[in-house]
Amino acid sequence: MLANKIITKDLDLYYGENHALKTVNMDIKEKAVTAFIGPSGCGKSTFLKTLNRMNDLIPSVRIEGTVTLDGEDIYSQGVDTTLLRKKIGMVFQQPNPFPMSIYDNVAYGPRIHGIKHKAQLDEIVEKSLRSAAIFDEVKDRMKKSALGLSGGQQQRLCIARALAVEPEVLLMDEPTSALDPISTLKIEDLMAELKSEYTVVIVTHNMQQAARISDYTAFFLVGEMVEFNTTDEIFARPKDKRTEDYITGRFG
Amino acid sequence: MTTRVNFQLELEALDEALEEMADMVENNIEKSLASFEKRNVELAREIVQGDRAVDDMQRSIEARCLSLMLHQQPVVARDLRMVSSALKIVTDLERIGDHAQDIAELVLRISDANVMENVGHIIEMASKAKLMMKNGIRAYTTRNTELAYQVIDADDEVDDLFNEVKEEISNLLQEKKEPVDDCVDILMIAKYLERIADHAVNICEWTEFNETGTVQNIRLL
Amino acid sequence: MGTNTVSLYTKRRRLSDGILTALIYLCASLAICLVAGIVGYVVVRGVRSVNWTFLTTVQSSKNNTFGIAGNLLNTLYIIVITLLIATPLGIGAAIYLNEYAKPGKLVRMIEFTTETLSGIPSIIFGMFGMVFFGTTLHLGFSILTGALTLTLLILPLITRNTQEALRTVPDSYRNGALGIGATKWYMIRTILLPSAMPGIITGVILAIGRIVGESAALIFTAGSGYILPKSLFGAFHKILESGGTLTIQMYLRMTNAKYDDAFGIALVLLIIVLGINCLTKFLTKRFDVTRLDERRGKQKRVKTKVSK
Numbered sequence: 001m002l003a004n005k006i007i008t009k010d011l012d013l014y015y016g017e018n019h020a021l022k023t024v025n026m027d028i029k030e031k032a033v034t035a036f037i038g039p040s041g042c043g044k045s046t047f048l049k050t051l052n053r054m055n056d057l058i059p060s061v062r063i064e065g066t067v068t069l070d071g072e073d074i075y076s077q078g079v080d081t082t083l084l085r086k087k088i089g090m091v092f093q094q095p096n097p098f099p100m101s102i103y104d105n106v107a108y109g110p111r112i113h114g115i116k117h118k119a120q121l122d123e124i125v126e127k128s129l130r131s132a133a134i135f136d137e138v139k140d141r142m143k144k145s146a147l148g149l150s151g152g153q154q155q156r157l158c159i160a161r162a163l164a165v166e167p168e169v170l171l172m173d174e175p176t177s178a179l180d181p182i183s184t185l186k187i188e189d190l191m192a193e194l195k196s197e198y199t200v201v202i203v204t205h206n207m208q209q210a211a212r213i214s215d216y217t218a219f220f221l222v223g224e225m226v227e228f229n230t231t232d233e234i235f236a237r238p239k240d241k242r243t244e245d246y247i248t249g250r251f252g
Numbered sequence: 253m254t255t256r257v258n259f260q261l262e263l264e265a266l267d268e269a270l271e272e273m274a275d276m277v278e279n280n281i282e283k284s285l286a287s288f289e290k291r292n293v294e295l296a297r298e299i300v301q302g303d304r305a306v307d308d309m310q311r312s313i314e315a316r317c318l319s320l321m322l323h324q325q326p327v328v329a330r331d332l333r334m335v336s337s338a339l340k341i342v343t344d345l346e347r348i349g350d351h352a353q354d355i356a357e358l359v360l361r362i363s364d365a366n367v368m369e370n371v372g373h374i375i376e377m378a379s380k381a382k383l384m385m386k387n388g389i390r391a392y393t394t395r396n397t398e399l400a401y402q403v404i405d406a407d408d409e410v411d412d413l414f415n416e417v418k419e420e421i422s423n424l425l426q427e428k429k430e431p432v433d434d435c436v437d438i439l440m441i442a443k444y445l446e447r448i449a450d451h452a453v454n455i456c457e458w459t460e461f462n463e464t465g466t467v468q469n470i471r472l473l
Numbered sequence: 474m475g476t477n478t479v480s481l482y483t484k485r486r487r488l489s490d491g492i493l494t495a496l497i498y499l500c501a502s503l504a505i506c507l508v509a510g511i512v513g514y515v516v517v518r519g520v521r522s523v524n525w526t527f528l529t530t531v532q533s534s535k536n537n538t539f540g541i542a543g544n545l546l547n548t549l550y551i552i553v554i555t556l557l558i559a560t561p562l563g564i565g566a567a568i569y570l571n572e573y574a575k576p577g578k579l580v581r582m583i584e585f586t587t588e589t590l591s592g593i594p595s596i597i598f599g600m601f602g603m604v605f606f607g608t609t610l611h612l613g614f615s616i617l618t619g620a621l622t623l624t625l626l627i628l629p630l631i632t633r634n635t636q637e638a639l640r641t642v643p644d645s646y647r648n649g650a651l652g653i654g655a656t657k658w659y660m661i662r663t664i665l666l667p668s669a670m671p672g673i674i675t676g677v678i679l680a681i682g683r684i685v686g687e688s689a690a691l692i693f694t695a696g697s698g699y700i701l702p703k704s705l706f707g708a709f710h711k712i713l714e715s716g717g718t719l720t721i722q723m724y725l726r727m728t729n730a731k732y733d734d735a736f737g738i739a740l741v742l743l744i745i746v747l748g749i750n751c752l753t754k755f756l757t758k759r760f761d762v763t764r765l766d767e768r769r770g771k772q773k774r775v776k777t778k779v780s781k
Contacts, residue, residue, distance in 0.1 A: 054652060059575055082654045090652035096645035098664055099762035108663070109653040145765035158649070165653050185255035192258050211323050212259075235322050 035214035089167035095154035097146035132160035152183025299356035522737025543699035547716035563631030619695025638672020
């Protein structure tokens with residue numbers, strides 16, 4: 001049994017009057033891939049963003065309950081969100097490389113956290129690009145603009161950028177929904193590799209993807225976490241009829 | 253850079269598991285027929301007791317295929333053909349294993365050794381069936397459709413031999429030369445050998461399907 | 474095949490289309506003719522007055538010569554001082570409004586006010602500048618008074634342009650930076666401002682154009698001095714002295730019926746405005762972060778600036 005990395009307890013989230021997450025309790029396992037599935041607007045992305053407090057950026061959001069990372073409440077007073085987001089990195093739906101060189105994109109995070117030595121940065125950049133399985137494709141064009149890369153490459157670059165700050169957890173919000181099938185499969189392979197070192201949490205619209213890559217799966221429906229279990233259990237023997245209806249495509 | 257590395261590894265592992273099971277079955281057949289030819293009771297007993305491993309292997313390969321379907325959705329082209337033919341072949345292999353056991357059980361019952369000398373074709377039939385089975389498995393693991401077609405063609409010879417054996421036995425029975433029980437047992441052994449050859453043909457047909465999507469010129473996929 | 478099928482090759486004349494097309498062409502050519510006419514007239518009338526003496530000397534009754542060197546310098550002073558004050562203020566305000574302020578009544582009110590401000594006739598700014606900076610703050614007729622007044626005039630321009638530029642920076646950049654632990658200000662400094670730079674530059678250069686062309690707001694604030702400073706101290710002190718820009722001088726020449734001089738100044742102004750437009754095009758391209766690869770070939774320095 002794997003250790004718990006992130007634990008949410010009675011987590012409620014409101015957008016103004018809208019009760020967007022309803023008492024979510026979940027233990028996210030360390031060094032495993034956990035996938036969140038569910039129809040659009042079910043709260044899976046919102047829940048993902050509560051895990052590194054990206055919802056703080058939205059003014060009308062109110063959160064109740066606790067989220068702990070290795071036992072520390074990330075919503076308690078005095079938590080440094082900068083440090084939190086260094087530990088819990090994030091990759092977004094649309095590849096969003098910064099308009100700078102490939103090298104500077106990856107070095108961006110380490111520079112925030114005060115690393116200035118050229119040699120040290122070089123090392124981090126190479127290691128991160130290798131971890132994101134894109135080093136060989138970009139090693140000869142490190143000083144070229146990141147915007148010149150293909151969509152799939154851009155997304156892997158963004159993963160490298162997130163890895164460069166050496167996070168413990170990697171949150172991915174539909175990381176392949178804007179990519180072609182081959183790029184998608186490359187990223188899926190990458191996730192399988194990443195889980196040996198990182199805790200990976202991914203939101204996906206694609207149930208097959210969740211089945212392919214995740215160890216644990218949570219199914220969300222209108223703000224409620226309906227079922228959370230190993231991926232085997234969820235896809236082979238779902239306990240809740242709503243889960244079964246959804247994964248078998250008999251929804252609504 | 254190739255994609256779906258894990259899936260590819262799992263498919264290879266599936267292939268290896270099938271080969272391993274085929275080896276086990278082949279080994280059992282080998283031993284079973286040896287016990288028959290040499291009337292080695294010890295060897296036969298060993299076979300009768302030892303079929304559990306093949307059954308476990310069958311379950312594990314089936315579980316592997318189902319897990320692949322659940323997680324990797326092999327629903328197109330050769331992925332689909334490979335996983336579905338693996339599911340079919342594993343049944344044939346298991347049956348062959350069962351028949352090896354059945355033969356060993358009969359060997360234990362045959363009391364009079366002479367009966368075998370009087371059924372001259374059965375040894376030839378046994379070696380033909382064994383060869384078909386071996387080649388069938390080899391055809392699948394090496395994806396060799398040529399070999400598969402050879403095995404399929406060889407089935408007629410085994411069928412002919414079976415008819416010869418049948419005739420010999422009915423002669424024996426009419427002449428009352430041998431105990432009736434032994435005659436019936438030998439006939440059953442011959443029938444099992446014929447079934448083994450049929451399963452070898454099935455494996456070859458799935459080999460053909462795995463490569464072409466057709467079985468005996470009927471397009472399945 | 475139905476009998477009433479219309480072939481793709483059937484030609485159907487649409488009369489209204491033809492008329493409208495002709496009208497549009499007419500309007501366009503009229504506009505071009507107008508611009509060409511004005512420019513041509515100014516060039517023809519002004520080119521005789523523009524020579525070395527005209528550009529390098531100041532007005533002198535003793536030598537009975539006329540030159541615009543003092544006014545050129547004054548214009549430069551006003552541009553530099555106004556921008557020094559207005560650019561940081563305008564960019565700062567835009568960053569506050571776009572990135573920090575919670576969207577709501579206050580922001581809408583500030584935006585509405587700045588928009589209104591840019592619609593007010595510049596003579597009103599001139600009057601306010603004269604009374605407030607000139608009299609109340611005792612700055613008198615001086616370049617500083619003029620620059621402060623013009624600051625009020627161009628602040629909305631720079632703020633609006635910067636805001637627009639910040640708005641075009643995708644949110645994904647903001648999230649990307651914050652998502653790996655950047656502080657807000659670090660994100661603004663390293664991602665937003667470099668990305669918004671072309672838009673900001675456009676705003677600043679438009680502001681320069683406005684300054685160069687302004688006369689009503691200056692005539693009662695910066696005055697009409699045209700003397701060149703004679704020492705280093707003088708160069709600094711000049712900020713507190715009266716100084717008329719090119720447009721002011723042009724206005725004065727016209728009131729004295731010296732039309733040739735006025736056309737000469739007009740020609741110089743035209744050339745300056747043309748130069749500014751070219752500069753805008755060049756700079757916005759140079760600072761466009763999305764064109765890193767095109768830029769790198771030409772200029773190494775820019776890259777380090779972006780990547781810092």
